Amino acid sequence: MQIESIRLKNFKCFQDVELKNIPRFCVLVGANGTGKSTLFNLFGFLREAFSSNIHTALAKMGGSRGFQEVRSRNAEGAIEIELKFRIRGDAPLASYFLAIDEQHGDPVISRELLKYRRGRHGQPWHFLDFRNGTGYAVTNELEQVTDVRLLKREEHTLKSPDILAIKGLAQFERFPVVKELGNLIESWHVSDFHIHRARPIQEAGYAEHLSTEGENLSLVVQFLYTRHRPIFDTILTKLAQRVPGISQVKSKTTEEGRVLLSFQDAAFSDPFLARHVSDGTIKMLAYLILLHDPKPHPLLCVEEPENQLYHSLLVELAEEFRTYARQGGQVFVSTHSPDFLNATTIDEVFWLTKKQGYTRVHRARNDEQLVAFMNDGDQMGYLWKQGLFPGVEP
Numbered sequence: 001m002q003i004e005s006i007r008l009k010n011f012k013c014f015q016d017v018e019l020k021n022i023p024r025f026c027v028l029v030g031a032n033g034t035g036k037s038t039l040f041n042l043f044g045f046l047r048e049a050f051s052s053n054i055h056t057a058l059a060k061m062g063g064s065r066g067f068q069e070v071r072s073r074n075a076e077g078a079i080e081i082e083l084k085f086r087i088r089g090d091a092p093l094a095s096y097f098l099a100i101d102e103q104h105g106d107p108v109i110s111r112e113l114l115k116y117r118r119g120r121h122g123q124p125w126h127f128l129d130f131r132n133g134t135g136y137a138v139t140n141e142l143e144q145v146t147d148v149r150l151l152k153r154e155e156h157t158l159k160s161p162d163i164l165a166i167k168g169l170a171q172f173e174r175f176p177v178v179k180e181l182g183n184l185i186e187s188w189h190v191s192d193f194h195i196h197r198a199r200p201i202q203e204a205g206y207a208e209h210l211s212t213e214g215e216n217l218s219l220v221v222q223f224l225y226t227r228h229r230p231i232f233d234t235i236l237t238k239l240a241q242r243v244p245g246i247s248q249v250k251s252k253t254t255e256e257g258r259v260l261l262s263f264q265d266a267a268f269s270d271p272f273l274a275r276h277v278s279d280g281t282i283k284m285l286a287y288l289i290l291l292h293d294p295k296p297h298p299l300l301c302v303e304e305p306e307n308q309l310y311h312s313l314l315v316e317l318a319e320e321f322r323t324y325a326r327q328g329g330q331v332f333v334s335t336h337s338p339d340f341l342n343a344t345t346i347d348e349v350f351w352l353t354k355k356q357g358y359t360r361v362h363r364a365r366n367d368e369q370l371v372a373f374m375n376d377g378d379q380m381g382y383l384w385k386q387g388l389f390p391g392v393e394p
Helices: 036-051 054-065 165-169 176-187 217-227 229-242 279-291 311-326 368-375 380-385
Strands: 002-011 014-019 025-030 079-086 094-103 106-116 125-131 134-138 153-157 189-191 246-253 258-265 299-303 330-334 349-355 358-363
Touching: 002 036, 014 358, 025 036, 025 311, 036 054, 036 165, 036 176, 036 189, 036 299, 036 330, 054 106, 094 176, 106 165, 106 176, 125 165, 125 176, 134 165, 153 165, 165 176, 217 229, 217 246, 217 258, 217 279, 229 246, 229 279, 279 299, 279 311, 299 311, 311 330, 368 380
Parallel strands: 025 330, 025 349, 189 299, 299 330
Antiparallel strands: 002 014, 002 079, 079 094, 094 106, 106 125, 125 134, 134 153, 246 258, 349 358
């Protein structure tokens, strides 16, 4: 999957913004409060809406005032979200549109639309179109249809107007396009890794993927060690190259049914438990596990990966994010680190600014001066640190 554009209207600080031609590896910079976290929260918001409903997603993001807090301040009308994406590289460009409004004080989905553009001309074909809980979805495969008049539409009424149509219809094989989109939303990963959550001893269990906050780190280590040993050995080799002295990482289940994560330093005979290992070691292990997942996420969002990591490691980390993207995923990273930014190209960088309380998005490759500097051999991090991104300074 690759998201090619994101349009937001009345969504928090994004009153009316569009990111276009988004690359597979997308890096966001900007002062605190310009909206980097809010943009990442969009993906978590959609996943929560898919797994539960819009009411719950709004409450988690905006608290008790939900809709009023998520809608841009002083704004009127619906919250609008539009993603344009390709499920595969050779697939047609698809557009998923969501409009959220209020009726009698309750949030509702006033419009939900999934459409595909066939070729360069003509109107897009609508594969799903719902208004206030009622609408239709197409049941025949996209590849089987050559004429819009051959589309088979099935009418439906949802149990509640705050439920996403793709949530319900994605459960059925007869809605293949909707099902594929639902699977993608359910599978993307927004990392909010907390080192203090990864340190404690875990109850015995099973986990294949690192969780959002990383509290199941020891369980994933155990899974990789027992089920994907070559991948685990690759992770360990890279960790040892970046953290002096680390020669082994182990996950052991005690008789009491708890999982211990320990690190072996080659200079000592006894291993260290996770609570005695540096923050940077824990975080580097977590990122390596995330980036070497046997079943990679189609979309990965990571905020400020430079925290707790030594500056010289950031160039390698940036290259690993880029490699992850090249292998079929898509990566969004926000950063305040010139060292990390120095590993990026001019096509990969966007920066965010604020004007009159709302966020504006700028792309590095659209700035002629930045392009000229980069063509002369400069690096993005140095240019950013010198204040050459217009409006980026607080």
